[in-house]
Amino acid sequence: MAVRIIIGLALTVAAFAFAGRRLWWLYRVARTGQPAPERVAAVRGHPGRDASVEATEVIGQRKLLQWTVPGIAHALTFWGFIVLLLTILEAYGDLFSPTFAIPVIGHWPVTGFIEDLFAVGVLAGIITFAVIRLVNNPKREGRDSRFSGSHTGAAWLVLLGIFGVIATLLLYRGAQINTGHFPYAHGAFASQIVGHWLAPLGTGVNSVLETVFILAQLAVILGFLVFITYSKHLHIFMAFPNTYYANLEPKGHIQNMPVVTREVRSMLGLAASETAPVEPGRFGAKDVNDLSWNLLMSAYACTECGRCTSECPANLTGKKLSPRKIMMDTRDRLEQVGKNINANGSFKDDGKTLLNDFITVEELRACTTASKVPRSWLA
Numbered sequence: 001m002a003v004r005i006i007i008g009l010a011l012t013v014a015a016f017a018f019a020g021r022r023l024w025w026l027y028r029v030a031r032t033g034q035p036a037p038e039r040v041a042a043v044r045g046h047p048g049r050d051a052s053v054e055a056t057e058v059i060g061q062r063k064l065l066q067w068t069v070p071g072i073a074h075a076l077t078f079w080g081f082i083v084l085l086l087t088i089l090e091a092y093g094d095l096f097s098p099t100f101a102i103p104v105i106g107h108w109p110v111t112g113f114i115e116d117l118f119a120v121g122v123l124a125g126i127i128t129f130a131v132i133r134l135v136n137n138p139k140r141e142g143r144d145s146r147f148s149g150s151h152t153g154a155a156w157l158v159l160l161g162i163f164g165v166i167a168t169l170l171l172y173r174g175a176q177i178n179t180g181h182f183p184y185a186h187g188a189f190a191s192q193i194v195g196h197w198l199a200p201l202g203t204g205v206n207s208v209l210e211t212v213f214i215l216a217q218l219a220v221i222l223g224f225l226v227f228i229t230y231s232k233h234l235h236i237f238m239a240f241p242n243t244y245y246a247n248l249e250p251k252g253h254i255q256n257m258p259v260v261t262r263e264v265r266s267m268l269g270l271a272a273s274e275t276a277p278v279e280p281g282r283f284g285a286k287d288v289n290d291l292s293w294n295l296l297m298s299a300y301a302c303t304e305c306g307r308c309t310s311e312c313p314a315n316l317t318g319k320k321l322s323p324r325k326i327m328m329d330t331r332d333r334l335e336q337v338g339k340n341i342n343a344n345g346s347f348k349d350d351g352k353t354l355l356n357d358f359i360t361v362e363e364l365r366a367c368t369t370a371s372k373v374p375r376s377w378l379a
Contacts, residue, residue: 004211011218029338030297033289034290034291077162080121084165086115090106094172094214107183111187112187113187115188133152150305158231172212172217173188174198175198178206287353288337296334302331320366
């Protein structure tokens with residue numbers, strides 16, 4: 001018992017140290033962006049909007065569910081992990097006491113049933129994702145695949161990690177049934193099936209398996225946590241703040257530039273009275289530090305699903321523009337800038353910029369600022 005407590009706590013401390021270090025690094029990088037007072041003001045100007053938007057867009061998965069099959073698969077996986085937070089609590093409790101049960105609800109058969117139901121739902125979701133990725137393999141379909149250009153290797157690692165979470169969960173719960181430590185007398189149907197498979201091994205072996213798979217469960221979950229902070233799947237955490245500060249203006253609405261330089265005013269042939277107050281500065285954005293912090297946050301909220309690119313009018317007509325690539329390029333440049341800051345204490349000019357070195361002028365000129373977002377993924 002003492003050994004599994006020590007191992008479990010050591011894994012936890014190590015994982016949180018690595019994940020925390022990465023999140024602090026990301027925070028420092030985000031601070032290189034420009035202020036976005038309009039986003040903060042928009043939140044303050046809509047009391048209660050944060051709760052309603054989070055409930056419908058994040059918790060309710062509204063936009064994703066408009067892509068029926070992948071949307072349902074994503075919703076099952078997302079909702080499943082919310083419910084399975086209960087099983088993580090149980091796993092930590094089991095480190096200290098084999099007979100641990102969550103206070104009040106820890107022996108209710110319905111709790112065990114719901115946990116297993118969503119565990120199976122998560123498995124169904126990741127199987128669906130695997131099939132979708134195999135069918136839409138960019139190596140075979142090239143540009144026509146909505147996964148073309150995304151980090152497909154990382155996606156497969158995530159699916160494998162999620163499978164590991166569910167597999168270790170059901171294995172340790174099945175072993176618990178055979179050792180008499182399982183808190184639910186009935187209802188946990190999937191765990192009972194696994195327990196039936198393990199029963200012939202005897203109580204002694206199941207006791208060992210219980211400890212091994214409790215630790216394996218925590219190791220997979222904590223390893224997954226660290227991996228998420230270093231991969232595109234950081235969107236699991238970033239979706240909440242990104243949605244909170246989302247722009248509620250109609251899609252396709254373009255705001256006026258607050259500053260117009262003398263050079264641009266002259267180029268446009270505008271008189272001084274026809275422009276905004278002139279202030280020194282560069283027109284537009286050349287590098288990531290010219291973008292606002294919320295746009296930088298959006299780059300890390302991107303999951304590379306390809307919905308934007310698959311519906312982009314410019315991309316559909318064969319032009320180089322890929323909205324997903326724009327987000328990925330922004331994130332790649334941010335990573336480069338972050339490493340630069342770490343190495344030098346502050347950013348030192350490296351002779352590179354987001355524009356030209358990562359995103360080409362040709363890509364940007366292909367944008368039509370489409371005012372109608374396709375009905376397939378936005379209402």
